[in-house]
Amino acid sequence: MTKRVLEVSDLKKHFPIRGGLLGGTVGYVYAVDGVSFHIDQGETLSLVGESGCGKSTVGKSVLRLFPLTSGQVVLNGKRIDDMSTGTLRPLRRQIQVVFQDPFSSLNPRLRVREILAEPIRNFGLANSEAEIDEKVGQLMDKVRLPRDAVNRWPHEFSGGQRQRICIARALAAEPDIIVCDEAVSALDVSVKAQIVNLLQDLQAELGLAMLFISHDLAIVEHMTHRVAVMYLGQIVEVADRKQLFGAPRHPYTEALLSAVPVPMPGAARERIVLQGDVPSPIKPPPGCRFHTRCPYAFDRCRKEVPRLQDNGAGHQAACHLHDLPAEQNPLLNKAPPTAFRAA
Structure with missing residues (x-):
């Protein structure tokens, strides 16, 4: 052990x-x-x-x-x-x-x-x-x-x-x-x-x-071996390296990975540009702290703090999107970032 x-x-x-x-x-x-x-x-x-x-x-x-x-x-x-x-x-x-x-x-x-x-x-x-x-x-x-x-x-x-x-x-x-x-x-x-x-x-x-x-x-x-992603004083995602870089399960992690330079010349990847500034840690926003910049935010995100929960194989994410049906979750219907796709 x-x-x-x-x-x-x-x-x-x-x-x-x-x-x-x-x-x-x-x-x-x-x-x-x-x-x-x-x-x-x-x-x-x-x-x-x-x-x-x-x-x-x-x-x-x-x-x-x-x-x-x-x-x-x-x-x-x-x-x-x-x-x-x-x-x-x-x-x-x-x-x-x-x-x-x-x-x-x-x-x-x-x-x-x-x-x-x-x-x-x-x-x-x-x-x-x-x-x-x-x-x-x-x-x-x-x-x-x-x-x-x-x-x-x-x-x-x-x-x-x-x-x-x-x-x-x-x-x-x-x-x-x-x-x-x-x-x-x-x-x-x-x-x-x-x-x-x-x-x-x-x-x-x-x-x-x-x-x-x-x-x-x-x-x-x-x-x-494993990665923990932080945003405004809290961990929003934890996963094995390959899981996180291959298929992020939090909108903030998705945006972070999109900003990494693509190592292959000519490779295309959608860059996610977050709107607004990081809120002040003196007065964090209610609900999910990322909702003020999240492109997928809905009403529940503005009111309820998401819990860091396991989405399978030890991959944890704090996001209300994972409580939606899989076909309605935009994070589950995207290709992995180009720079980190397995060969």
Whole structure:
């Protein structure tokens, strides 16, 4: 049986808005509003969506970088969302993170050896300096950097090399899961491909689980096992990679896929241009949050919040269209996006 590494249930993070003469709370930003998902050992779950939809806030909430409004986060069978800082500290070894900007996330005053040795010391994973040196050397081998580079400073490396160091630092704690928060979005195209391939190789070698947060659907389609699509603080669709890219079951996912460049010259595909702007997370619209931009919206969408329900083979979507007869559902009567049709 596959081990469940991370389980998130009804996660909410609402940021208070301060104002008025006394600086009281005048409202909330509903950044994440009822998100649930799970990740198994050796699996990659990608979290995708437009900028500002709450993807990174989910990642930081799972990492307990700030207190949650409500919900549960279970890591390797232990609930961590309500743990005190002291109780949580030894469990932080099990979940590590690779941030978007590899330069700002590295201490410029420490050489690479000290950066990689710090988590080894913090979690008591070595008994001597000689053992630390050996572990640091092995980490450099894993991310395909020369061992003698451990005596250099972060500014002496390129962006891709810095990100490899960040990955090595995450691996130093011997985690079960790594949160990659836009980990390749700041890199050049060729370097991006190298880092993605490295992450896949490390996952296969070490059995790591990954929460891969990204807006780059081409990268996601290449490396993920399952995909969760977010819109305005909520997950609107979850499916296996092939199911989601081959036959999306939510109008928002359909629009996202239509915007991905077609890799085959001359191939035709209908581009879906959504009307209007994303509503404010301070005052989300009633009913389905996507109804203000959805080309298929009807009265029920404006009044009733759709439930994330399974439409078969583990493919979940939060859309009232799936309560209609199949012949009346426009999502079920379309060809899959050209770029993702199976050969």
